[in-house]
Amino acid sequence: MGYRVFVRDVPQGGERRIVGEIDTWIKLDLVIRFNQPGTWQLLVKSGTTQAELLQKGRGIVVYQDGVADPVFSGQIDAFERYWTNDQHTAQGSVFVGGKSDDDLLYGFLAFPAVTEAGRPLPVEQLYSGTDNRPVAGPVGQVVWSEVDMAMGARALPDRRVDGLAVGPGSTAGPGVKDTLRFDSLGAKFEEWLKDKQFGYRFVWSPVSRRVEFQVYECRDLSKQVRFSTDLGNLKQFTWQLKAPTVTRAIVACQGEGSDRYLIQRIDSDGEAEWGVRREVLVDRRDIPLKTGSDGKPVLVTKAGSDGVEDIGAGPDGKEWTPELAAAKTVVADAAKRVADAEKKVEEARNDEEKKRAEAELTAMKAVEEKAKRALPGAVEKAKPVALAHFVQAAEDAAKKALKDGEKNGHFQIYPIDTEQIRYGRDYRVGDVVTVAADGEEHSDVVREVSISVDDGGRTDVTPKIGEQGTGEPLNLYRQVSEMREKLRKLEARM
Numbered sequence: 001m002g003y004r005v006f007v008r009d010v011p012q013g014g015e016r017r018i019v020g021e022i023d024t025w026i027k028l029d030l031v032i033r034f035n036q037p038g039t040w041q042l043l044v045k046s047g048t049t050q051a052e053l054l055q056k057g058r059g060i061v062v063y064q065d066g067v068a069d070p071v072f073s074g075q076i077d078a079f080e081r082y083w084t085n086d087q088h089t090a091q092g093s094v095f096v097g098g099k100s101d102d103d104l105l106y107g108f109l110a111f112p113a114v115t116e117a118g119r120p121l122p123v124e125q126l127y128s129g130t131d132n133r134p135v136a137g138p139v140g141q142v143v144w145s146e147v148d149m150a151m152g153a154r155a156l157p158d159r160r161v162d163g164l165a166v167g168p169g170s171t172a173g174p175g176v177k178d179t180l181r182f183d184s185l186g187a188k189f190e191e192w193l194k195d196k197q198f199g200y201r202f203v204w205s206p207v208s209r210r211v212e213f214q215v216y217e218c219r220d221l222s223k224q225v226r227f228s229t230d231l232g233n234l235k236q237f238t239w240q241l242k243a244p245t246v247t248r249a250i251v252a253c254q255g256e257g258s259d260r261y262l263i264q265r266i267d268s269d270g271e272a273e274w275g276v277r278r279e280v281l282v283d284r285r286d287i288p289l290k291t292g293s294d295g296k297p298v299l300v301t302k303a304g305s306d307g308v309e310d311i312g313a314g315p316d317g318k319e320w321t322p323e324l325a326a327a328k329t330v331v332a333d334a335a336k337r338v339a340d341a342e343k344k345v346e347e348a349r350n351d352e353e354k355k356r357a358e359a360e361l362t363a364m365k366a367v368e369e370k371a372k373r374a375l376p377g378a379v380e381k382a383k384p385v386a387l388a389h390f391v392q393a394a395e396d397a398a399k400k401a402l403k404d405g406e407k408n409g410h411f412q413i414y415p416i417d418t419e420q421i422r423y424g425r426d427y428r429v430g431d432v433v434t435v436a437a438d439g440e441e442h443s444d445v446v447r448e449v450s451i452s453v454d455d456g457g458r459t460d461v462t463p464k465i466g467e468q469g470t471g472e473p474l475n476l477y478r479q480v481s482e483m484r485e486k487l488r489k490l491e492a493r494m
Contacts, residue, residue, distance in 0.1 A: 002065045003028060003453050005042065008073070008204060010057040011163030015209040018061065022050045026093060030062065030072050030451040031458035033194050034429040035200060037186070038100035038448075040074050046081065054079075054096045061204045064424040071424045073204035073211065073488065074100040101202035101211045102313035106186035119147075119154045132181040137199055140170030140215045143189055147213050150185060151350075164202075165210040171215060173198045197445075199430040218430045222443040222490035225427045227465075228417040236414040237437045243274040246405025249398040251282045253390075254300050255290030261297050270407050282401050287390050288312070299387045306372070309379050311386050320382040320389075323452060327371070327378035334368035341365075413437065414472040417461040423449050442466070 005025060008016045027043040042059065044051045053075060062072040075098050083092030111120040113129020135142055144166070148154050152166035176192045179413045189200065197218040205212045227234045247270050253261040271277055288300035294452075304310040311320065319325035339363035348354035413435045417423055427433055427446060434443045444466035452460045 002457075003071075003451070003459075004065075005062045006063070007053040007059055008059050012162060014057070016163040016204065016211065017209055019058070020050070020053045022053060022060075024048065024050055024455075026454045026455050028062075028451075032072060032100065032429050032449045032451070033102075034375055034445060034447045037103035037106060038072065038074070039097065040100065041095055041097035043082070043093055043095050044096045045091060051094060054094075059098070059101070059204070066422075067424045068202055071428075072100060072205070074098050075103070082427060100202065102185075102200075104151065104164070104202050104211070105147070106184060108159070109187045110146060110180035110183045110185055110188065112148070112181045113219060114149065117154075120149055120159075122156055122157055123190045129481075132179045134177075134179050136177040137165075137175065138171050139173035139176045139192055139196055141173075143174050143192065143200055144169045144213075144215060146185055146188075147342055152213075161211075163210050165205070165208050165212045171216045172215070173213060180479075181372045186424055197432075216430065218445060219427075220432045220434060221427055222434045225390050225421055225431065225433040226436060227413065227433065230436075231418075231420070233416055233418045233421055234263065234413065234435070234437065235416045237435070238412045239409065239438070242407065243410045244270040244278065244405055244407040246280045246401055246404075247271045247276060248279040248403035249282055249481040250279065251284055251287075251394045251401075253287040253289040253297075254285050259285075259290045261291045261394075261399060263394050265395070265402060267402050267406065274407065279404070280401055280405065282397050286395050287392050287393050287397070289387075289394065297387065297391055299383055301383075308372075308375050309383075311379060313390065314386070320385045321378070323358055324378045324382040327375050330371045331368070331375055334364065334371045337364045338368050370412050376494065378391065401490070413465060415463050415465070417459070423451070423463060424460050433463075433465060 005020060005022045005028060006018045007020050009019045010016070022044060023044050024041070025044045027041075029041045030038065031040070032038040040062075042054075042060065044054070056076060059073060059075040061070045064071045065094050077098040078096070080097075081092060081097040110124065110133070111123045112131060112133045113126050114133065115121060128179070137145075148169075151159060151161040151164060153160075155161075174196055176196075178188070178192070180188070193199065197259045198215065199218060200213065200215050202211050202213055204210070229237075244267055247267045248264060250262060250264045255261055288296045290300050292427055294297035299311060301309045301311050314320050319328065338361065341357060341364045342355035345354060345361055351391055360393060415435070421427070429446050429449055431446050433446055434441055436442075442465075446463050447463055450460070450462045450464075450466040
């Protein structure tokens with residue numbers, strides 16, 4: 001299986017034309033990622049005609065034998081000269097590298113204000129627009145719209161990317177809802193597309209001679225693309241089981257001494273299975289709960305400047321109940337009317353005006369006093385809502401501690417390319433494939449593929465399936481535990 005590397009020019013007339021092929025390279029390394037920028041690095045001999053093709057502003061396009069469309073394209077953003085007295089002698093060599101064209105997305109922010117025509121306001125006019133921008137709709141439509149506004153046809157002239165084709169919109173995919181304010185589009189797309197079975201890519205097209213933005217649905221190839229030791233396309237797999245590091249979480253809220261409210265939650269299954277007991281204290285003094293005289297949680301409050309209990313605001317910054325919000329609005333309105341009436345008394349020009357103003361002031365003070373008397377009742381009715389919220393917050397803190405320290409099992413697999421199943425031809429990043437090992441099967445998305453090719457023709461293609469290698473591996477405890485049990489039974493029969 002071979003790979004061909006072409007060099008594309010800087011954008012001219014809206015196109016990025018191919019200016020030549022590099023076929024004397026020493027080593028090619030590609031990393032292709034799902035919904036994230038990939039990387040590339042090419043080692044070539046310095047001083048050659050082909051090496052001179054690799055210039056700032058240009059990029060590469062990589063084709064794989066037997067695959068019609070490019071498997072990779074990206075911009076040049078790094079050069080590193082390399083010389084040794086044994087391998088890279090004479091003129092030496094140069095590493096040229098960069099990121100995939102998907103990195104375009106990470107150079108743009110989501111502007112918070114747009115015109116009625118759906119075009120972003122220029123930076124110097126953003127002050128006149130909204131402070132943030134809500135977005136909602138099918139994920140395909142939302143991501144297309146953001147790319148089009150940031151760098152496509154609706155983009156500001158100085159932000160528009162030459163040699164880019166955003167293409168038609170899409171209405172595919174599950175719904176997303178968010179609020180944008182100078183967010184990195186790359187980071188937002190990762191968040192929106194997580195677990196959505198949808199992907200995007202920026203890749204050079206030989207038809208349009210532009211980098212094209214594409215949104216696609218992940219293909220379920222779990223029945224067609226399989227990796228296993230029996231098929232000979234699994235180089236290595238490892239699995240591990242670990243006992244829980246936390247089995248008892250004690251959450252400590254506000255309060256001092258005997259007043260401090262504590263809850264404990266226990267992973268009974270983990271303790272019974274592994275024979276361990278491991279406690280942890282979760283200090284959550286930010287949760288305003290204390291222990292009441294009956295041992296139950298009580299909301300911690302303080303007296304406001306008006307003498308009314310202050311129970312704070314809800315997690316969204318609003319009052320705990322509509323009734324409390326209405327009661328506070330009535331008090332504020334009454335206070336304003338009292339202030340207006342006092343001003344009328346001060347500005348009265350004669351006794352008659354002053355008399356009318358004083359009567360109005362007396363009436364407004366009565367309204368204000370009534371509103372103030374009603375406020376504590378509204379606060380009292382809102383307290384159970386606030387209490388329930390903070391009790392749940394303590395429960396969530398305990399669950400999180402147990403979750404972070406729960407028993408876990410990880411499954412690492414290392415597939416390889418064979419003539420029967422090849423990356424690029426049979427599957428790509430974003431596709432769902434299956435791995436079978438020790439009698440268990442696991443289907444997941446191909447998150448990343450590393451390709452390494454040298455001038456001797458040796459090619460290594462290593463896909464990463466699922467969350468392995470991402471820093472957030474899946475906890476496959478049940479599956480791995482079943483694998484271990486099946487293997488134990490098999491060994492017992494032997």
